[in-house]
Amino acid sequence: MTVHSKATAQQKSIGPIGLALHVFNALGAAVLGFLEKTGSFSIFVGRAVAHCFMPPFFGKQLLRQLIDIGYYSLPVVGMTAIFTGMVLALQSHTGFSRFNAEGAVAGVVALSMTRELAPVLAGLMVAGRVGASIAAEIATMRVTEQIDALTTLSVNPFKYLIAPRLIAATLMMPILVLIGDIIGIFGGYVVAIYNLGFSQGSYLSQTWDILETMDVVSGLVKAGVFGFIVAMLGCYHGFNSQRGAQGVGAATTNAVVSSSIMILIFNYILTQVFFS
């Protein structure tokens, strides 16, 4: 009997119970695969966080990452914030004028920027810039055996590569978002004053009056969490990259996509925690 005819005979003899077993088998494999990935990620997060608090610390690496993640992300976060603030002023003015509520423009710009837009948009922009860069760099180091080389030179890759990136991203994101808040509100102010004819004094006083400490603090806490997510997922996908150029590409894509989705999910969760 040929291999093909054996396979056909087997298919015929499967029947409804066999088919159900096949479906459960596939389902079970998928569930086990998911649990394995979740477990592996949880262990990775645990190890990474633990190494942030255990000596030795690589200060020079941390400084480099603070500059890379914080300082070099300023232009992209600043540009995103200023145009978002400007568009927000224009759109809210157009919408609110239908209800003769143009006076709410300043408050809408301030609250939207500090609570939601600055942290979320900065998070997404940093995920694209920093998350991709972290994943690509670490994945390339994995592919070219540089991570193995670190281990053989008695340097723990979690301490040397991952901990500085995690700390830097978690610390720098709130600073970036605070600057983004100021720039975004300034963008709305410029459009409101020079385009929509608002008076400088009333716009600023409305902005100041409506803003509460919690509005700014909630955005900064979100920013810290988003920074942690971006760095952690960048490191995780880079560190567990498959071999070859394709592996590096996949690690980079997965890092950006997964961190963007996680930012949106955690944004909802944190908003619920802060404002429900």
Next chain:
Amino acid sequence: MSKTKLKLSGVRKAFGSNHVLNGVDLEVESGKSLVVIGGSGTGKSVMLKCVLGLLQPDSGSIKVDGQETVGLSANDRGEVMRKFGMLFQGGALFDSMTVWENVAFGLIQGRGMARNEAQAIAIEKITAVGLSADVGNLYPAEISGGMQKRVGLARVVATAPEIIFFDEPTTGLDPIMADVINDLIVDQVNDLGATALSITHDMASARKIADYVAMIHEGQIVWHGKVGDLDHSGNEYVDQFIHGRADGPITRRAA
């Protein structure tokens, strides 16, 4: 009688249904050089990574100076790692650092040595492998493959390890450069009095750097003896491999 520096007993490792190591038994005497030969995909690199702790064996024992290393805690593993040095197949130089920083990396980051002191040792090691001191200020991307191997070797010996692993040290090099690297390996290992474990399928390299040779096939050591006995081993796997014959037990089993 020589002391056993490294001993593997019944080491097994599988990736899913792919059983790569099927009970590897191997011993390396202190101060001797053992070369493991074998075709691609026979488990050479996996064996090396198990010894280095980069992979965890499924079962078996790996002893260094009589100390069991399988299942060691992270701290104890760190102590054992200080005895090791490794020359990677592709060099594995850190491309964000200059050549001298690469060579000094293990001293500065791994041993906490002062930067100036480590730089002096790095330059000494760079010249010891036949490169000029000026090369120390270049980046790995700015030097040739042969020079990268030399830098890799300088990085390995800079920390004066007790056991050095060489992963395909001559792969990708022309025959003359390969011979230069082989000579450097012999010189540096002898200078340090280190124990060496190499994996290769380059027979010229194996004959030059080995005191002992072992052949791995399908995840098991099928022959182990002195390098002088290689040509009359009486083992049909070794005979086929060292003569590069297409027909023989290795290819019959693979087919």
